Amino acid sequence: MERCDDMSTVNLLKDQLVEERKSFIVVKGRQKNQLKCEADSIAGCVSQRACVYCGARVVLNPVTDAIHLVHGPIGCASYTWDIRGSLSSGSELYRNSFSTDLKENDVIFGSEKKLARAIDELVEKYNAGLVFVYSTCVVGVIGDDLEAVCRAAAKKHGIEVIPVQSSGFIGNKSAGYRAACDALLRLIELPAGKLPGRTAGSGGRSVNYLGDFNLAGEAWIITNYLKSMGVDVNVVFTGDATHQSLKKAATASLNIMQCAGSMAYLARRMEELYGIPYLKVSFLGLEDTSASLRKIAAAFKDPEMMRRAEELIARETAGVRPVIEQYREKLRGKKAAIYVGGGFKAISLVKQFREIGIDVVMVGTQTGREEEYQTLHDIADDGTVILDDANPSELEKFMLEKGAHLLVGGVKERPLAYKLGVAFIDHNHDRKHPLSGFVGAINFAREVYSTVCSPVWKYTRGMGGVLHAQE
Amino acid sequence: MLDCTPKEIKERSGGVINPAKTCQPIGAMYAALGIRNCLPHSHGSQGCCAYHRSHLTRHFREPIMATTSSFTEGASVFGGGGNLKTAIKNVFAIYNPDVMAIHTTCLSETIGDDIPTIIKSAEIPEGKLVIHANTPSYQGSHVTGFSNMTKAMVSYLAEATSETKKEQVNIIPGFVNPGDMREIKRLVTKMSIKFIMFPDTSGVLDSPMTGKFVMYPGGGARVEEIRDSGNSMLTVALGAYASSDAAHLLERKCNVPAMTLKTPIGIKATDEFLMTLRGKFVREVPYALEEERGQLVDAMIDLHHQFHGKKVAIFGDPDIVIGLTEFVLSLGMRPVHVLTGTPGGTLGGPQDIFEKEITEMLAKAGIEGRVKAAGDLFELHQWIKNDPVDLLIGNTYGKYIARAEDIPLVRVGFPILDRGMHHYMPIVGYRGAMRLVEMISNALLDRRERDAADEDVELVM
Numbered sequence: 001m002e003r004c005d006d007m008s009t010v011n012l013l014k015d016q017l018v019e020e021r022k023s024f025i026v027v028k029g030r031q032k033n034q035l036k037c038e039a040d041s042i043a044g045c046v047s048q049r050a051c052v053y054c055g056a057r058v059v060l061n062p063v064t065d066a067i068h069l070v071h072g073p074i075g076c077a078s079y080t081w082d083i084r085g086s087l088s089s090g091s092e093l094y095r096n097s098f099s100t101d102l103k104e105n106d107v108i109f110g111s112e113k114k115l116a117r118a119i120d121e122l123v124e125k126y127n128a129g130l131v132f133v134y135s136t137c138v139v140g141v142i143g144d145d146l147e148a149v150c151r152a153a154a155k156k157h158g159i160e161v162i163p164v165q166s167s168g169f170i171g172n173k174s175a176g177y178r179a180a181c182d183a184l185l186r187l188i189e190l191p192a193g194k195l196p197g198r199t200a201g202s203g204g205r206s207v208n209y210l211g212d213f214n215l216a217g218e219a220w221i222i223t224n225y226l227k228s229m230g231v232d233v234n235v236v237f238t239g240d241a242t243h244q245s246l247k248k249a250a251t252a253s254l255n256i257m258q259c260a261g262s263m264a265y266l267a268r269r270m271e272e273l274y275g276i277p278y279l280k281v282s283f284l285g286l287e288d289t290s291a292s293l294r295k296i297a298a299a300f301k302d303p304e305m306m307r308r309a310e311e312l313i314a315r316e317t318a319g320v321r322p323v324i325e326q327y328r329e330k331l332r333g334k335k336a337a338i339y340v341g342g343g344f345k346a347i348s349l350v351k352q353f354r355e356i357g358i359d360v361v362m363v364g365t366q367t368g369r370e371e372e373y374q375t376l377h378d379i380a381d382d383g384t385v386i387l388d389d390a391n392p393s394e395l396e397k398f399m400l401e402k403g404a405h406l407l408v409g410g411v412k413e414r415p416l417a418y419k420l421g422v423a424f425i426d427h428n429h430d431r432k433h434p435l436s437g438f439v440g441a442i443n444f445a446r447e448v449y450s451t452v453c454s455p456v457w458k459y460t461r462g463m464g465g466v467l468h469a470q471e
Numbered sequence: 472m473l474d475c476t477p478k479e480i481k482e483r484s485g486g487v488i489n490p491a492k493t494c495q496p497i498g499a500m501y502a503a504l505g506i507r508n509c510l511p512h513s514h515g516s517q518g519c520c521a522y523h524r525s526h527l528t529r530h531f532r533e534p535i536m537a538t539t540s541s542f543t544e545g546a547s548v549f550g551g552g553g554n555l556k557t558a559i560k561n562v563f564a565i566y567n568p569d570v571m572a573i574h575t576t577c578l579s580e581t582i583g584d585d586i587p588t589i590i591k592s593a594e595i596p597e598g599k600l601v602i603h604a605n606t607p608s609y610q611g612s613h614v615t616g617f618s619n620m621t622k623a624m625v626s627y628l629a630e631a632t633s634e635t636k637k638e639q640v641n642i643i644p645g646f647v648n649p650g651d652m653r654e655i656k657r658l659v660t661k662m663s664i665k666f667i668m669f670p671d672t673s674g675v676l677d678s679p680m681t682g683k684f685v686m687y688p689g690g691g692a693r694v695e696e697i698r699d700s701g702n703s704m705l706t707v708a709l710g711a712y713a714s715s716d717a718a719h720l721l722e723r724k725c726n727v728p729a730m731t732l733k734t735p736i737g738i739k740a741t742d743e744f745l746m747t748l749r750g751k752f753v754r755e756v757p758y759a760l761e762e763e764r765g766q767l768v769d770a771m772i773d774l775h776h777q778f779h780g781k782k783v784a785i786f787g788d789p790d791i792v793i794g795l796t797e798f799v800l801s802l803g804m805r806p807v808h809v810l811t812g813t814p815g816g817t818l819g820g821p822q823d824i825f826e827k828e829i830t831e832m833l834a835k836a837g838i839e840g841r842v843k844a845a846g847d848l849f850e851l852h853q854w855i856k857n858d859p860v861d862l863l864i865g866n867t868y869g870k871y872i873a874r875a876e877d878i879p880l881v882r883v884g885f886p887i888l889d890r891g892m893h894h895y896m897p898i899v900g901y902r903g904a905m906r907l908v909e910m911i912s913n914a915l916l917d918r919r920e921r922d923a924a925d926e927d928v929e930l931v932m
Contacts, residue, residue: 040543041517042557043539043541044512044538044557044558044565045541047517047539047541049517050522051517051518052518054522072577072608073609074487074490074493074494074608075496075519075577075608076792077487077490078492078493079523080522081489081868092474095472095871097487097489098487099486099487099490100485100486101490104609107609115485117484117487119487120485125475125488137515137542137578137581138609141547142581142646162789167768168516168518168578169542169543169546171543171544232892279510288537314601325903360838369734391685392536393565410525411525412525412528415533416684418680419533419681419684420683421680421682437817460680
């Protein structure tokens with residue numbers, strides 16, 4: 001593939017993109033203007049974005065022993081049935097799909113009674129202490145009093161029934177993250193007695209780990225690292241979380257936050273309400289993982305913890321480095337494009353690719369925030385295309401223009417990459433191996449290698465030409 | 472995961488647990504992809520469009536292109552007309568399809584957007600077409616949505632322009648894979664009959680790797696063909712639920728006689744399909760097809776002792792399940808649990824065909840079984856707990872029951888999210904039936920071998 005110069009990319013912006021989209025794309029080193037983000041999508045675009053319900057469901061779904069009841073017509077429950085690889089160490093209740101399956105009459109006459117019946121039936125069957133009731137578009141329009149139904153059901157059954165205000169049209173996925181955080185905040189109990197010492201290190205050694213959904217067991221890996229440093233993970237938001245574990249969230253002395261896009265609001269609120277400070281961390285790649293572990297130890301101001309962190313980092317890195325080096329040799333000169341959900345992940349991925357010798361030539365997100373785009377801009381190489389809420393045509397154009405060999409994305413981007421003869425790894429729901437921590441760095445390199453260097457790509461080009469040439 | 476499913480069956484009225492259906496819009500999106508150079512458009516929140524695209528992507532492993540009106544709070548209060556007009560403008564400006572096929576969602580239906588009026592007042596470039604289907608998610612299922620979009624193709628596009636009807640047949644294939652549509656076209660071609668198939672997702676959702684991404688891969692029913700369907704002398708609707716509404720509308724609108732047949736799954740349904748074409752168009756069934764049929768019968772005989780008396784549970788979309796049930800009966804199997812999530816009837820559509828047809832088939836075969844439309848997989852699991860089976864046939868969602876009850880699963884239907892190749896390989900026609908024979912017999916034999924003690928493992932089976 002020919003690599004085009006950067007001016008032609010800028011020209012392409014002028015020529016082929018709809019006017020309104022131009023401000024959502026920048027090329028590092030070529031434009032002065034600020035990238036636009038955190039805006040609504042334009043009607044009539046093939047947006048890769050999802051809705052409020054999706055955001056809320058993504059955050060809450062890993063709560064394993066809850067009944068996740070989707071209040072609406074069937075679709076919303078069907079499409080979210082067990083699609084995320086969040087692992088559980090106990091209950092598997094969350095992997096079922098529960099829907100009030102609203103029909104025309106319910107929409108016309110209201111669906112509060114049906115919702116109440118659904119809760120009754122499910123609680124009787126599954127003996128759960130917690131029900132999340134997700135509001136969907138129709139429910140938001142017909143104006144069911146979700147709060148009242150949930151309150152009554154909670155009282156009747158002596159359990160917690162939490163409404164999640166996630167009607168699809170009230171915003172984008174980020175609004176759903178917030179709705180989920182609001183639901184989580186309602187669960188957290190104020191600890192008896194006085195609040196624990198709120199400067200990290202002055203009291204306990206327990207942290208809440210925010211923004212890890214335990215995909216492929218990633219939260220367990222990080223929990224083990226922290227344990228070996230002498231830090232207990234109180235509860236993970238929300239990977240492998242349970243009703244009871246979430247309730248005692250306020251007893252931790254520090255919140256560490258990975259996926260800021262979904263969890264920043266919760267972290268801020270917990271600081272306001274319970275005085276728990278928070279730290280931003282990332283466990284993607286060697287660099288970020290090591291830095292994050294040090295940061296946590298530093299927050300506790302404990303030399304022993306710091307020593308153990310360094311020991312852990314040294315030990316793990318020694319095991320991982322040589323493997324990474326091998327892959328680095330094989331991957332040298334390859335170029336990657338990134339299109340993921342949130343900004344934090346994109347930032348970590350840029351660094352992680354650098355670790356394995358790959359240049360990132362395009363990076364975009366569905367819901368990245370302004371400061372995240374600023375960071376991306378700062379760490380990206382000159383000429384890197386940075387874009388928000390991209391559509392498939394844009395992804396295609398820039399991948400081809402920039403000669404990307406690999407795309408990192410989610411489910412909708414995979415076949416697009418394949419059609420272009422570009423390798424792909426899933427850094428979203430469909431990931432099959434943990435990509436976090438030191439072990440994740442190896443998995444990441446291995447996965448990149450196994451797709452980028454697969455022999456199947458040899459057969460993709462010039463079919464007619466090759467066959468004719470042999471004749 | 473399904474440890475909690477109780478054996479005791481109680482009446483439920485509060486919705487579904489583990490659905491055997493999804494909502495109308497995704498079916499409409501899939502059908503619209505069966506028009507050449509068509510871009511489906513979802514008139515609702517952007518989540519709907521994202522979910523449908525993801526779901527279809529997982530099933531077909533192909534890029535699924537569709538746009539959305541991206542509803543916001545304002546649109547939901549003041550109506551989505553403004554969003555849709557902007558969308559129409561942008562769709563043609565950016566993606567330049569020949570046809571934009573709009574389907575509604577529960578949201579736009581509930582707030583009552585009047586789509587035809589909005590389309591009329593929108594700027595549509597010369598020579599471009601906008602069609603629409605109402606697909607409220609709170610009625611029917613994804614199959615209904617497919618049917619409604621297929622109907623929209625007739626109501627917007629089909630025209631009777633010739634005095635006499637042409638010697639050609641319209642084939643409405645139903646909610647099947649592109650591989651199935653290809654196979655149906657091959658059968659009709661072998662019969663030397665001119666045909667128009669719509670929708671036709673072959674060449675769109677099974678397009679080859681070329682190193683290029685194209686928005687419109689070139690397959691699909693052409694607009695001129697769908698127009699000309701009004702001049703055909705017959706419409707064959709394959710599958711009552713997905714196809715017959717459009718065929719009947721075409722009959723009313725353009726006077727093209729409509730016939731509804733089963734989706735040609737298995738030997739009987741394929742025979743009926745070909746014999747209908749043979750009778751209506753006075754053609755001989757060519758030897759090539761006789762040969763295929765003979766091979767299928769040969770395979771059924773070779774392997775029949777593996778099938779006989781085996782109890783099987785089948786679930787999925789009604790048209791597909793009806794065909795599968797008939798076929799496993801012809802193999803000597805006992806379909807004791809048969810379920811679809813799609814409700815029995817739709818407004819103005821066929822009523823209770825599913826339960827009636829299956830019940831009749833079972834009665835004729837002397838089998839006592841449970842049959843249900845508008846059921847869910849929780850209930851199917853309960854049935855299986857009460858009356859265990861040797862085999863489960865259905866989509867990917869059957870894997871939880873298969874695992875909980877330790878029974879083999881043959882994956883057929885929509886969606887299949889955990890295996891590849893299915894959308895290329897047909898289950899219709901004689902060839903498709905041979906594939907089903909292979910899948911079912913392999914599943915049963917693999918299970919027997921897995922469970923066999925060392926001394927019982929046989930080389931020849």
